[in-house]
Amino acid sequence: MARAIRLAERGLYTTDPNPRVGCVLAKAGQIVGEGWHRRAGEPHAERLAIDAAGEAARGATAYVTLEPCCHHGRTPPCTDALLEAGVSRVVVGMEDPNPLVHGRGLERMRAGGVEVITGVLEDDCRALNPGFDKRMRFGLPFVRVKLAASLDGRTALANGESRWITSEAARTDVQWLRARSSAIVTGIGTLLADDPSLNVRLAPELIPALDVGEPVRQPLRVILDSALRLPLAAKMLPLPGATLVATCVQDARRIAAATSAGAEVWVGPPDASGRVDLEALLRYLAKREINEVLIESGPTLAGAVVQQRLVDELVLYLAPHLMGSDARGLFQLGPLASMSERVPLDLLDVRQIGPDLRLRARVAESGLRGS
Structure with a gap:
């Protein structure tokens, strides 16, 4: 999660009005993919990490600073991307305060058979997007x-x-x-x-x-x-x-x-x-x-x-x-x-x-x- 936070910080000056988000995919103790959201309208951190991992995303753990989105905005839902990629576990820093998401992304992944853990380095993740x-x-x-x-x-x-x-x-x-x-x-x-x-x-x-x-x-x-x-x-x-x-x-x-x-x-x-x-x-x-x-x-x-x-x-x-x-x-x-x-x-x-x-x-x- 600390690595995901460092990635999210790269968007500190560019993502507005979107939140700064970082994602790391890890498997067998190795990072297999990572990404961070750069600006509104461009791919979210999760999709970039999945693209970087390719087939290695299947069975991997995703560490993401903010709850993955579950609604269609300028980009498709990240929950769907994680499920389609076959990620087995998702570790989330903080829930998304956006009422369009707020817990629904976590529910969507759990319903899809993904293990979900929340609140990891939550204060640090929250500090990314005050x-x-x-x-x-x-x-x-x-x-x-x-x-x-x-x-x-x-x-x-x-x-x-x-x-x-x-x-x-x-x-x-x-x-x-x-x-x-x-x-x-x-x-x-x-x-x-x-x-x-x-x-x-x-x-x-x-x-x-x-x-x-x-x-x-x-x-x-x-x-x-x-x-x-x-x-x-x-x-x-x-x-x-x-x-x-x-x-x-x-x-x-x-x-x-x-x-x-x-x-x-x-x-x-x-x-x-x-x-x-x-x-x-x-x-x-x-x-x-x-x-x-x-x-x-x-x-x-x-x-x-x-x-x-x-x-x-x-x-x-x-x-x-x-x-x-x-x-x-x-x-x-x-x-x-x-x-x-x-x-x-x-x-x-x-x-x-x-x-x-x-x-x-x-x-x-x-x-x-x-x-």
């Missing part, structure tokens, strides 16, 4: 918030200057976060201040799953723009990939202007403060098969998703310098009256990226005010 898993189970994408700050927790000087807080190595690391994401979200304030591209700037040859010269998949760029102030000359609009503007404004003229400039406009419900309702937007993105969302924003949006319990993971790059008390902070969370109102975090990972530190954390289960 967005697909959450979208299928809860109708929401997996949300990461990426922030860069000085060691004293400052993201920009008082005048707004912020380039560059972190090193080139850290900024390159962010490109890999972008490349695995289905969408990158920011606020109109960041767009007006920085005019960012919000695209993936990695050479295709750096991603093993891509053919040489094949373009890198660009995540959907999403701008939270409640009052529809989008500059029609924004740098990102003509770039490869799509830009979605989320607004509350029902203004046909401004919507038409934004559309003519290259943006797609989604008019959603406002929240109590008159801004775009964040949960409504995330549910809309999930319906568009958006699995993983990366939020790159200022303290207002970052604070809002934390307070509304909408963030799954925080990725914080800390640079080894100090920017002073007048510089801008990481989150707008409002004043805290006591230490009991702090937002506790569970630290998941700490590592050095060039001269900077990268921290991965999640908000603790009881860690938000009002919980």
